[in-house]
Amino acid sequence: MPEPKILIFAAEMAYRAADQAGLMKAWYPVATYIVRIPCTSMLRPELIIYAFEKGFDGVFVASSGPDCPFLGESCVGKTSQRIEKAYELMKGRGIEPERLLMSGVCSTCVETLVGKTKEFKETLSRLGPVKR
Amino acid sequence: MRDRIGVYICHCGGNISDVVDVERVAEAVGKIPEVVVARTYVFMCSDPGQKLIEEDIRKYDLNGIVVASCSPHLHEKTFRSAVSRGGMNPYVYEQVNIREHVSWVHKHSPEEATEKAIRLVKAGVAKVSLARELSEIRLDVKPTALVIGAGLAGMRAAVDLAKMGVDVHLVEKEHFVGGWIAKGYKAYPEGKPGSEVIRELIEEMKSGKIRLLTGAEVLSVTGSVGNFQVRIKVRPRFVVGECDRFEEAMEKCPVEVDDEFNEGLRKRKAIYQIPTYPELPAIDIASCNRCGECVKVCGEAIDLNQQSEVVDIEASMIIMATGFKPYTPKEGEFGFGRKGIITLPQFERLLALSNGKLTYDGREVRDVAFIYCVGSRNDEHEYCSRYCCTATINAALAAKELGIRSYHIYRDIRTYGKYETYYEDAGKNRMLFFRFTPDSPPEVRTEGEKLLVKVRDQLTFGEEVEIPVDLVVLVTGMELAESEIYGMLKIPFSRDGFLQEVHPKLRPVETAIGGVLIAGTCQSPKDVMETSASASAAAAKAATYLLKGYTELEPFIAEIDAEKCNACEDCVAECPSGAISMSEIGGSKVAVVNGALCRGCGACAGICPVEAINLRGYYYDQLRKMIDALLEV
Numbered sequence: 001m002p003e004p005k006i007l008i009f010a011a012e013m014a015y016r017a018a019d020q021a022g023l024m025k026a027w028y029p030v031a032t033y034i035v036r037i038p039c040t041s042m043l044r045p046e047l048i049i050y051a052f053e054k055g056f057d058g059v060f061v062a063s064s065g066p067d068c069p070f071l072g073e074s075c076v077g078k079t080s081q082r083i084e085k086a087y088e089l090m091k092g093r094g095i096e097p098e099r100l101l102m103s104g105v106c107s108t109c110v111e112t113l114v115g116k117t118k119e120f121k122e123t124l125s126r127l128g129p130v131k132r
Numbered sequence: 133m134r135d136r137i138g139v140y141i142c143h144c145g146g147n148i149s150d151v152v153d154v155e156r157v158a159e160a161v162g163k164i165p166e167v168v169v170a171r172t173y174v175f176m177c178s179d180p181g182q183k184l185i186e187e188d189i190r191k192y193d194l195n196g197i198v199v200a201s202c203s204p205h206l207h208e209k210t211f212r213s214a215v216s217r218g219g220m221n222p223y224v225y226e227q228v229n230i231r232e233h234v235s236w237v238h239k240h241s242p243e244e245a246t247e248k249a250i251r252l253v254k255a256g257v258a259k260v261s262l263a264r265e266l267s268e269i270r271l272d273v274k275p276t277a278l279v280i281g282a283g284l285a286g287m288r289a290a291v292d293l294a295k296m297g298v299d300v301h302l303v304e305k306e307h308f309v310g311g312w313i314a315k316g317y318k319a320y321p322e323g324k325p326g327s328e329v330i331r332e333l334i335e336e337m338k339s340g341k342i343r344l345l346t347g348a349e350v351l352s353v354t355g356s357v358g359n360f361q362v363r364i365k366v367r368p369r370f371v372v373g374e375c376d377r378f379e380e381a382m383e384k385c386p387v388e389v390d391d392e393f394n395e396g397l398r399k400r401k402a403i404y405q406i407p408t409y410p411e412l413p414a415i416d417i418a419s420c421n422r423c424g425e426c427v428k429v430c431g432e433a434i435d436l437n438q439q440s441e442v443v444d445i446e447a448s449m450i451i452m453a454t455g456f457k458p459y460t461p462k463e464g465e466f467g468f469g470r471k472g473i474i475t476l477p478q479f480e481r482l483l484a485l486s487n488g489k490l491t492y493d494g495r496e497v498r499d500v501a502f503i504y505c506v507g508s509r510n511d512e513h514e515y516c517s518r519y520c521c522t523a524t525i526n527a528a529l530a531a532k533e534l535g536i537r538s539y540h541i542y543r544d545i546r547t548y549g550k551y552e553t554y555y556e557d558a559g560k561n562r563m564l565f566f567r568f569t570p571d572s573p574p575e576v577r578t579e580g581e582k583l584l585v586k587v588r589d590q591l592t593f594g595e596e597v598e599i600p601v602d603l604v605v606l607v608t609g610m611e612l613a614e615s616e617i618y619g620m621l622k623i624p625f626s627r628d629g630f631l632q633e634v635h636p637k638l639r640p641v642e643t644a645i646g647g648v649l650i651a652g653t654c655q656s657p658k659d660v661m662e663t664s665a666s667a668s669a670a671a672a673k674a675a676t677y678l679l680k681g682y683t684e685l686e687p688f689i690a691e692i693d694a695e696k697c698n699a700c701e702d703c704v705a706e707c708p709s710g711a712i713s714m715s716e717i718g719g720s721k722v723a724v725v726n727g728a729l730c731r732g733c734g735a736c737a738g739i740c741p742v743e744a745i746n747l748r749g750y751y752y753d754q755l756r757k758m759i760d761a762l763l764e765v
Contacts, residue, residue: 007759016624016644019203022232030244033252033762034233035755036204038688041706042734042747050756055763067622069645070733071708078706078735107624107644 003031004057004124006117011040012069014062014105017113028114029121039063039070040102041078045085048100049093055132058099058124062113065104076104094131098123134196134224134261138169138188139253142176142201144231151235153246157200160250166261168192177207182214189218196260200228200253205644206635221265223687223749228256251762258761262754268684269727273358275299275678278447280350280617283311284660285652285667286453287333292671294341298678301362301445302337307347307369307414308406309334311455315393317483319660320526321550325484327407329660334409345443346410353450353620356731357647358683360447368438370415371403375433378405378413381426389419394485395478403434448683449647449674452631453667454617456610456653459507465606466503467576472583472603475506476524479605483530490534492603497536499601501585502528503574504542506606510570515628517609517657522551524607525558532561539599540565541574541587566599567591576604610657621645630656641670646685649674688749689730690737696744697722703736703745712736 006029010018015036021028037043040063051059061083068075083102090097101120105113141158143149154172162170169192173181176199188194197220199211204227212222230249238245275298279290282304290302302309309330313319316326337344347367355361375381382401391400402420405413415426415434427434458477461468468475471493474482479500482492490497502524509516525547528538540563547555558565567590568574574587585599612630623643626632631654634642641649651670652663677683690712692703699721704712711729714721723736723745734747746752 005763007762015203016205019205019229019232022203022236025236025239027237027240030238030241030248033248033255034229035255035758036229037734037750037755038747039733039735042738042750044738044740044743044752046743047752047755051759054759056759068733069622070731071735072622074708075733078738082738 003029004121004129005055006032006058006060006120006124007051007056008032008034008060008062008117009037009040009043010034010062010105011064012038013064013067013107014113016107017105017109020108021110021114024110026110026114028117032117039068039075041071041075041082043079043082045082045089048086049089052090052095052099052130053132055130057127057130058101058120060117060120061100061102062105063102065106067104067106096127098127099130133166134263135166136168136192136194137166137196137198137257137260138185138192138194139167139171139198139257140176140181140185140200141170141172141230141253142181142199143172143174144202145175148201148231148235151239151242151245152230152249153242156246157249157253161253161257164254164257166196167257168194176201177210182210185211185214186218189215189220194220195224196263197225198228198253198256198260199225200230200249200256202231203229203233206638223266224260224263226256226260226263228252251764254761254764255758258757259754262751262757264748264751266687266748268687269689271358271683271685271728273448273677273681273683274446276447277301277449277451277674277678278303278360278362278445279451279453281311281453281455281652281654282309282344282346283453283455283652284313284330284333285455285663286311286451287330287337288664288667289451289453289651289671290342291333291336291339292668293674293678294336294339296671296675296679298341298675300342301447302342302344303348303350303364304344304346305349308408308410309337309344309346310406310408312477313660314406314408315395315477315481315484317480317527318530320522320554321661323530330408337409347414348443350617350620351442353617357677357685358448360450360647362445362447364443364445366441366443368417368440369412370417370434370436370438371412372435372438373433374412375430377429381429381434382413384425384429386423386425387419387421389416395475395481397478397481397485448678449649450621451649451651451670451674452617452623452643452654453651454615454654455613456657457613459513459608459611461506461606461608466506466574467578467583467604468606470578472578473576473606474603475606475608476520476527477608479527483527486534488534490531490536495581495602497602499537499539500528500531500603500605501539501541501583501599501601502605502607503585504540504607506608508609509543513609513611513628515609515657516546518546518548519657519659520607520609521546522554522659524605525554528563529554529557529561532563538563539585539601541585542567543570565591566597610653612654621648623648626656628656630654641666641673647677686732688732688747689727690725690732690734691746691748692723692725693744693746694722696742698742698744699723700741702739702741706735706739708733708735
């Protein structure tokens with residue numbers, strides 16, 4: 001199968017981690033597309049579903065975690081609620097829950113970002129292309 | 133719909149173009165109907181690069197701009213300004229990151245990297261095609277600043293700000309100002325004692341514009357630039373008034389503990405004073421036995437029952453001047469922990485305490501060996517602290533005046549800039565230099581009263597030399613001082629573990645957190661001159677905001693479509709800053725946003741059941757169109 005296509009919604013800090021990954025010449029799967037948003041709490045569950053319906057094999061919601069400059073600690077809870085809702089919608093559409101990943105990524109958490117993206121790609125390769 | 137878009141692909145001098153075929157990217161996006169012009173250029177951020185955008189806007193009557201280059205964290209502002217100068221709204225601009233997110237991470241697969249860049253740039257074009265014109269939110273800024281740390285950097289920044297008419301709160305966790313410089317024996321370049329160097333600053337601090345809080349720590353910080361609310365706990369000093377018999381009170385105190393000011397080389401009493409400011413002693417209550425001897429001497433000037441107090445302040449900006457801590461060698465590192473093996477800061481104090489004669493442990497010192505780069509330039513600390521070479525040679529020259537012979541066991545010498553003459557002076561003064569490599573570090577052993585330093589000297593082709601000395605000084609570098617505030621403010625750290633500036637050249641004293649600036653050695657190791665210069669820079673940078681009377685916040689706030697709002701009030705509860713309230717508009721209840729309070733997280737938009745809320749700059753129709761573009765076949 002072709003490389004699974006991964007969409008990363010990167011919040012402020014996660015975006016910085018991705019910049020840092022570049023600075024350190026780290027490697028992660030090429031078919032990974034990073035979209036910058038201020039904070040993952042703005043992610044409507046419907047938008048995550050939209051990404052699957054259009055053909056992304058996996059969506060990685062990289063929040064700033066407790067380092068969120070907007071919400072601090074409460075970012076994790078708010079983002080989790082969006083993710084829970086997205087899982088429900090996915091279930092109704094027969095999209096495997098493994099295709100949606102959420103993790104807090106601090107501004108220097110290069111290892112987390114890169115490591116999780118690599119693992120995610122492995123998972124998605126096993127699952128095959130997303131059902132559309 | 134923006135239908136006249138200009139796209140600019142940056143080579144970044146090879147950083148991008150060595151991996152990504154930029155011409156192919158330009159060609160591919162040039163085919164999009166809305167793209168009128170697509171070019172590549174060697175350095176988009178350079179003046180000619182920016183000019184290109186400005187000229188094209190006029191020439192092609194553009195209504196949207198995409199630059200594909202480095203991270204927007206570096207140059208978004210640069211390009212927004214260029215777009216403005218071209219006569220367009222700066223927010224119909226999108227920066228696509230094809231350096232950090234493409235060429236630097238996929239350098240071994242140029243073909244795929246090029247494909248990826250094309251998709252990302254197309255997504256950028258998609259986003260801009262639906263971009264709305266936005267304008268900044270203007271906020272009034274009162275000229276008040278908080279400076280954290282009252283060492284050289286903090287005092288310098290505070291005094292500079294005060295001179296510009298800014299009200300400054302200066303917070304110091306110790307009971308005395310001065311930090312590390314106050315301990316210096318003869319600070320280079322002019323060889324004045326450190327406590328004298330800051331004397332002038334201390335005098336200026338009394339100007340009245342600076343409110344100094346010593347023994348104080350920041351408990352919490354809320355708010356943001358222009359409007360920080362800071363809660364500070366002030367620990368009691370227990371010395372509450374004047375008394376002309378403090379000397380006597382200190383003599384009478386029966387408690388003796390290690391004196392931190394003298395790096396543990398001397399003892400001090402529980403009631404103690406250091407030669408800086410305030411000129412009042414303080415009582416270290418942790419070691420005080422509350423015997424009341426000092427109270428018998430000074431009466432009401434001392435109150436052993438004084439309580440902590442909590443002070444709430446408001447500040448428009450915060451300058452971090454928390455400074456450094458010297459690296460502490462590990463037990464056994466070059467014999468550290470054994471008698472006669474001390475660190476550079478301890479040696480500085482030993483010199484300061486010398487009275488025409490250098491003594492250690494009751495014996496006169498004649499020969500001193502300095503081992504350089506202890507704890508630096510290794511796996512634990514990859515960096516070099518730069519200041520230590522000059523500080524060591526400077527200290528050795530000062531020791532020479534007391535008849536001390538010195539031996540310098542070094543890896544490399546960095547007495548850069550104005551201080552090369554010190555290195556020359558060291559040679560002229562017959563100081564001996566031995567060079568070692570990291571794979572054969574010197575060894576220190578104790579033999580009776582003497583210490584023997586064994587070094588395989590690279591300057592004599594690897595000859596092994598053993599040097600008998602009275603004292604071994606481990607030349608230690610700097611680490612960031614510990615503080616709870618970094619976490620409170622969420623300031624990012626640099627690779628070396630110091631506080632990270634936004635950009636080393638373009639924004640060297642600002643952090644990623646709006647309104648939070650850095651000064652001195654909390655940013656990186658610095659010598660006295662560099663510290664002072666960076667503190668003045670931070671003060672000047674802060675003043676550009678503080679003295680204007682207002683600041684402009686980014687326009688990325690929530691926007692509510694009153695037509696769609698169903699008045700469920702989910703957003704009101706979800707907002708972290710109380711920026712949303714319900715209001716009557718045209719006879720129906722709708723949610724409205726207060727722009728000054730909105731932080732721009734978008735949590736309200738994420739929870740709205742009917743997509744009535746959008747976050748400006750990240751409208752959902754833009755995000756959907758980006759997703760479409762990324763997946764285009």
